[in-house]
Every structure is written in structure tokens, then in C-alpha cells.
Amino acid sequence: MTNPSSTQDLQLLTLDINGERHEVITESRRTLVDVLRHDLHLTGTHVGCEHGICGACTVLVDGRPARACLMFAAQAEGAEIRTVESLGGSGGELADLQEAFRDHHALQCGFCTPGFLMLAEGFLTERPEATKEEIRDVVAANLCRCTGYQTIVEAIDACATARRTACAQGRKETTGCN
Numbered sequence: 001m002t003n004p005s006s007t008q009d010l011q012l013l014t015l016d017i018n019g020e021r022h023e024v025i026t027e028s029r030r031t032l033v034d035v036l037r038h039d040l041h042l043t044g045t046h047v048g049c050e051h052g053i054c055g056a057c058t059v060l061v062d063g064r065p066a067r068a069c070l071m072f073a074a075q076a077e078g079a080e081i082r083t084v085e086s087l088g089g090s091g092g093e094l095a096d097l098q099e100a101f102r103d104h105h106a107l108q109c110g111f112c113t114p115g116f117l118m119l120a121e122g123f124l125t126e127r128p129e130a131t132k133e134e135i136r137d138v139v140a141a142n143l144c145r146c147t148g149y150q151t152i153v154e155a156i157d158a159c160a161t162a163r164r165t166a167c168a169q170g171r172k173e174t175t176g177c178n
């Protein structure tokens, strides 16, 4: 009988997560979200459906939003991974996007929030000039049972507007302007 905990299937992975290098010994078919949450204790990334539908597990892979429940951790080797823990400051300060969510009441239970934050962070980095309609389309990729989405759209739009204003005023260091 095969021992399910056999070490034959284990492999050593080196992952770049939030700017830090992590070495993890794990099964070859373990998902990225399980490695993040259970092996590295980065529990800000949530798990809902585990089937790629809800988006609660969204992280950035080389700057692009990706469902961490649909990736094997091994597939993330060599990529830069960012989780929601990367958004705020080391002293617990909120990022501008997180402040916008708070200010616009874009969360209620908060279960979906890490996924929406990383979805928005990736999208606004790629398209800082996004219109509200474009934001509405992007937000439709993830599920929220509480808010009705409008406040999430408002929050992301407010953050995008504030970043554009800061860039126009030359405050490039805090906004990632081109």
C-alpha cells in the first residue's frame, strides 16, 4: 500500500514572495495558496471556492493578478509573487488602496477583500488611467456576497484618481508613476 505521506513526492521550492526568498519543501502538486497560507503563514490570502471562481485567493504573479488556488506552487518558481501582506507599511500603515476601501465602505465581512485589493493593485499598475467602466468590468472577475460591488468600484476609482493627481503633482515616490 502506498504511504500518502511518502517523501518521494516532495521537492524543494524557492519562492520570491513579497520581496523575500523562501525555501519550502512540499508536494509537487501542492497549490500556491496552500503553500502561502499553511507553509508560510501568509493567511491574508483567502480561500473560497478552490475552483478559480470567486477570486478570494488572488495574488500578483509578476505583477498580474492570478488565482493562487489554480496554480501549483512549483509553477511560481522564478516569478515575483505579491500577496496582500505586501500592500501596507511595515509598521501596519495602510496602503492608499486599502485606505480607499476603508473610506468608501468597500468591505463588510471582508472575506473577499484581499482578493479585490490584489486584483485592483495589479490592474491599476497596468492601467493607471482606467475609467470607472473599466474598473467595473475588472471587478466582475471576483465575487463579493456583501457589498453589491458599487462601493468597491468607487474605492478603486478614488484610488486611481488620487494616484493620477499625485503623479501630476510630481509626487512620484509614493505612487509608482511612470
Ligand code: FES
Pocket (backbone or CB within 6 Å): 046, 047, 048, 049, 050, 051, 052, 053, 054, 055, 056, 057, 058, 067, 068, 069, 070
Ligand atoms: S479560492 Fe481561488 S478562485 Fe476561489
Ligand code: FES
Pocket (backbone or CB within 6 Å): 106, 107, 108, 109, 110, 111, 112, 113, 143, 144, 145, 146, 147
Ligand atoms: S465583503 Fe463580504 S464577501 Fe465581500
